[in-house]
Amino acid sequence: MQIIERSAFPVLCEALQRRGYELVGPTLRDGAIVYDRLASAADLPIGWTDEQQGGAYRLKQRPDGALFGYAVGPHSWKKYFLPSEQALWRAEREENGFRIIEDRRDAPKLVLIGVRSCELHAMAIQDKVLMGGACVDPWYASQRERVFIVAVNCGQAGGTCFCVSMHTGPKATSGYDLALTEVLEGDRHYFVVDVGTEAGEALLLDIPHREARDEEAKTAEEVVTQTAKTMGRTMDTTSIKELLYANVEHPRWERVAARCLACGNCTMVCPTCYCTTVEDVTDLAGEQTERRRTWDSCFTMDFSHLHGVGSVRSSTKGRYRQWMTHKLATWFDQFGTSGCVGCGRCITWCPVAIDITEEVRAIREATS
């Protein structure tokens, strides 16, 4: 374990920028902490926190100058690896047909600042989906290869967090170059640093740092332990796959469908949801066309539209059940892990506060 003082944190960012990385991280915008490009460490939401519950998110000022004193916000890192809209290729009309122009650019070098443990797990899940099979997504893979990850162990749990239940946090265990635990103790403000890769170790040489004393490492452990004790939500995941498979016709699905807006927000904010659609955009002259990939959602009618049949999953009940059962059950069969990392975004950003932990509880209680 190493120590970087708060005063040296900007140096860390500058050292990465000197290596050609663009800074990406949490920043204040439109009443929330979102992920965006940062000019420097000063763009972080210093001294801000959030309060979250089902369907509600509010920013609050903290009494201290913490850099990472908040839970995850409405954005997830997937927007950098799997952008909401991406041009895949273009085609131009020629005299005897058309010519395809591939739209492959080198992904920018990004440093992701403040990645949480649940988010590292979400990235690992998306890696499996988009790079783990026979078909590797070249756009995703190219960006994945060009990131430096500065993880942050959570110093506080959000009101809708349940990573402890999903075994995905709050302490980062893999998938980072550096992992920081922010400590604020009286006048002292420092980061306990865990080095994850050689690139992380090399970077540390450019930043004022020193070996952590035992009590500092212990304090960092306590920060994470305390966070783990204050999760806003819990989910009992015992035999969850079997539970959901056995309850495909449970009356609870009707009840949640009565509230569900089928608006798709849960899928958009979910850090593991990866569904996209492709569409061709042709100019009026009919000379050029572009194939675009955009985020899609299993809550739309188009998603399950079959030619000549229409939507084969037309009820909201069927769509909510499909989404939740995929996250918590069929994902295991498909990819060998849970599709839910317990980040709580789908609870906070559901406009009517539908709570996946509550839905599981209701089905479990009625069954047992």
Add this chain to the structure above:
Amino acid sequence: MAPAPKLKLAVWKFASCDGCQLTLLNCEDELLAIADRVDIAEFREASRAVAQGPYDLSLVEGSITTVRDASRILEIRRASKTLVTIGACATAGGIQALRNFKDVNDFISLVYASPQYIDTLATSTAIAAHVRVDFELRGCPIDARQLIEVIGAYVHGHRPRTPSHSVCIECKQRGTVCVMVARGTPCLGPVTHTGCGALCPTYHRGCYGCFGPMETPNTGSLSEWWGHLGVREEDVVRAFRTFNADAEAFRREAQAHEH
């Protein structure tokens, strides 16, 4: 490959503010490309020149509010191979469909100095209530990019790319922070048809529902949540009774809160 032959296009106006026709004129960068692919046979907002039908593609703006218009739309349908309605007036009766919930004679006597000259129907109705419509383009006003997409779709013979899901998906694709969750601002986005580019939430306003109901609108659940946000019953009625007041899902929801 030879380019597709030019389409004969007509633009028709019924009861409306002309805003949707203006959207076509406002497509400044694309107007030449449009003129390249279509012959504009009838478009009085743009030109006095009129060519006889039949027409390959008729764009119809406005709602049916008079006996004369009710028979005129039948003629236009007969003269049009494809008929596309554009804008909330044509697809749902428009803001003038507010008369459908009251006695229109009360309005006439309040609005006009000489009400005896006014000859109007008791209701304002969508074009589809009178004739078969091939495609409805939503919005108050319509979105220019979507209009070009629809014209392009008929020029090139593909399905128009105009999704009917919620505005929320467009907000999230843009990275816009949800105004209802982060600010407690009542927003119609979750029950509203996408197409505007999530304009209002991007400027920190709740969605006004200009594009009418989305494909599977759960208006009851949204209204109930608005109640938690402190929205009064009469304001729920007002929110659903604007440009798409007579679109079925919005009409029913407003009626459910009217006491």
